[in-house]
Amino acid sequence: KIGVMFGSPETTTGGNALKFYASVRLDIRRIGAVKEGEEVVGNETRVKVVKNKVAPPFRQCEFQILYGAGINRMGEVLDLGVQQGLIEKSGAWYAYQGDRIGQGRKNACDFLAANPEICVVVEGEVRRGLLPAHCQSDESAAESTEASAGDDAY
Secondary structure, three states: OOOOOOOOOOOOOOOOHHHHHOOEEEEEEEEEEEEEOOEEEEEEEEEEEEEEOOOOOOOEEEEEEEOOOEEOHHHHHHHHHHHHOOEEEEOOEEEEOOEEEEEOHHHHHHHHHHOHHHHHHHHHHHHHHHOOHHHHHHHHHHHHHHHHHHHHOO
């Protein structure tokens, strides 16, 4: 759209049908670079749900996409743990249950990658804090079904 004073000047390509036909539309933006020293190793990304017919719309999240590795799961667990108060952050230091796990985000992510049992515990606590109760019961039922199906397969 040309000369738009209010709202977003962006248009969705593909004509009008795509706006109405799609069940879910996401706005994906690069908001920064992830660097190690001077070398760029990934992107900071923001995803906004523009339209959603199957779940609550207008939510957003930010995460890192690392080249050659994909979405930085350990960084997500770390950020959400800090956001929910499970992991304490003081200055550059991160601590879990009083034990320091790393100085700087990268070292804390490396600690979680090296200690998957701690990462699983933190991720479980984050999920319990963020997901509604009915989703958690569905998730645990699905996990128990998968576990029993795996036992019967052999």
